[in-house]
Amino acid sequence: MIMTSSTLPNTSEMIARLAELSESSSGITRQFLSPQHREANRLVGSWMETVGMRVREDSIGNIIGRYEGLETDLPAVIIGSHLDTVVNAGKFDGILGVVLAIQCISALYKEKKRCRFPIEVIGFADEEGTRFQSTYLGSKAVAGTFDFTTLSRIDAHGISMQDALLSFGLDPDKIQNAARKANDISAYIELHIEQGPVLEKEDIPAGIVTEIAGAVRFQVTITGTAGHAGTVPIDLRKDALVSACECILSVEEIASKYPKTVGTVGQITVTPGASNVIPGETVFTVDLRAADNEIRQKVEHELISKMRRLCQKRQTKISIKKVHEASSVTCSPRIIKQLQNAFTKGKYKPYCLPSGAGHDAAAMADLTDVGMIFIRCKEGISHNPAESVSEPDMQAGLDILLEFLSVYD
Numbered sequence: 520m521i522m523t524s525s526t527l528p529n530t531s532e533m534i535a536r537l538a539e540l541s542e543s544s545s546g547i548t549r550q551f552l553s554p555q556h557r558e559a560n561r562l563v564g565s566w567m568e569t570v571g572m573r574v575r576e577d578s579i580g581n582i583i584g585r586y587e588g589l590e591t592d593l594p595a596v597i598i599g600s601h602l603d604t605v606v607n608a609g610k611f612d613g614i615l616g617v618v619l620a621i622q623c624i625s626a627l628y629k630e631k632k633r634c635r636f637p638i639e640v641i642g643f644a645d646e647e648g649t650r651f652q653s654t655y656l657g658s659k660a661v662a663g664t665f666d667f668t669t670l671s672r673i674d675a676h677g678i679s680m681q682d683a684l685l686s687f688g689l690d691p692d693k694i695q696n697a698a699r700k701a702n703d704i705s706a707y708i709e710l711h712i713e714q715g716p717v718l719e720k721e722d723i724p725a726g727i728v729t730e731i732a733g734a735v736r737f738q739v740t741i742t743g744t745a746g747h748a749g750t751v752p753i754d755l756r757k758d759a760l761v762s763a764c765e766c767i768l769s770v771e772e773i774a775s776k777y778p779k780t781v782g783t784v785g786q787i788t789v790t791p792g793a794s795n796v797i798p799g800e801t802v803f804t805v806d807l808r809a810a811d812n813e814i815r816q817k818v819e820h821e822l823i824s825k826m827r828r829l830c831q832k833r834q835t836k837i838s839i840k841k842v843h844e845a846s847s848v849t850c851s852p853r854i855i856k857q858l859q860n861a862f863t864k865g866k867y868k869p870y871c872l873p874s875g876a877g878h879d880a881a882a883m884a885d886l887t888d889v890g891m892i893f894i895r896c897k898e899g900i901s902h903n904p905a906e907s908v909s910e911p912d913m914q915a916g917l918d919i920l921l922e923f924l925s926v927y928d
């Protein structure tokens with residue numbers, strides 16, 4: 520049951536309350552279908568009810584509030600972002616977009632105002648893909664592009680997504696019910712922290728996103744031969760970790776050759792993992808991103824063939840599994856124009872920039888026209904407990920959202 524409180528806390532208090540819902544005591548970790556996800560949905564749902572929204576949780580675990588318009592049969596504008604986090608995250612990534620969307624409805628509700636069109640606020644269940652190595656699960660379900668083969672994915676504790684959904688009280692066979700009809704939605708707007716240093720450098724609180732970079736993620740397994748660290752001479756070894764190290768260096772080397780392209784290895788496990796044993800197997804992730812789809816594919820092919828050559832030389836085996844791929848997405852020119860009007864009306868410089876990070880808006884682009892507002896964050900730091908957004912910048916985000924709703928047509 521959703522508990523309704525009579526007044527909505529302020530933006531900073533809401534962010535602090537959500538930050539308490541963490542699996543870890545340092546930083547914030549809130550994964551898809553975790554008890555903390557359940558708590559976050561309860562809390563956010565209660566805030567939505569407080570500001571006059573009709574609240575429901577859909578079949579993938581997204582929390583959705585609807586604020587009716589003056590004309591109920593008009594398609595809705597969705598404002599949203601995600602409520603899940605990476606491991607050891609900051610307080611603002613995703614969360615700020617959901618919190619400010621609710622504040623926006625609160626401002627309308629207090630003045631007993633409604634737009635012509637209905638507004639829905641969505642807190643997406645999974646964007647980061649932390650638990651099952653598959654991003655945009657929440658927004659893909661809404662866009663009708665959920666990949667059902669991901670249901671068999673296993674988390675770090677051996678729990679499948681299928682079982683995790685069941686334990687959360689959701690029916691995996693009903694995920695398609697989360698999909699929305701294109702005719703019922705006229706736009707998706709996402710406000711998100713920039714997660715980069717550009718707005719700070721420009722000395723402006725907010726910007727308008729023009730495109731979202733594409734990304735691909737792999738899981739790479741290198742198999743060598745485990746052996747005694749004292750008795751096997753170095754030239755007779757098939758060391759899976761040394762082989763992986765060469766591959767990891769090639770990620771950096773190849774990605775740096777191309778414009779607006781980055782490559783990262785953020786996770787690695789070594790087995791058997793003992794100080795006196797030569798590593799027999801190494802598993803690591805590769806995350807490649809580029810603003811241009813063709814460049815990303817080129818980097819991907821170049822990297823894969825280089826890693827294969829490197830492993831062949833060391834006589835280790837390599838297997839590469841693609842676990843995520845998203846094309847770069849262009850934000851809707853119609854929405855960009857209306858955001859520019861909203862920025863200008865609010866006396867903010869309508870500064871445009873691309874997004875190097877993926878966002879739910881990329882998945883929602885399969886359903887409807889999308890637009891994104893970036894908010895400056897301190898030193899561009901994100902995916903880090905040091906993530907920080909100033910109160911005036913949060914207020915600017917709220918002003919811009921309200922201006923957007925007032926000019927949106």
Ligand SMILES: [Zn+2]
Binds near residue numbers: 613711878
């Ligand atoms: Zn995010």
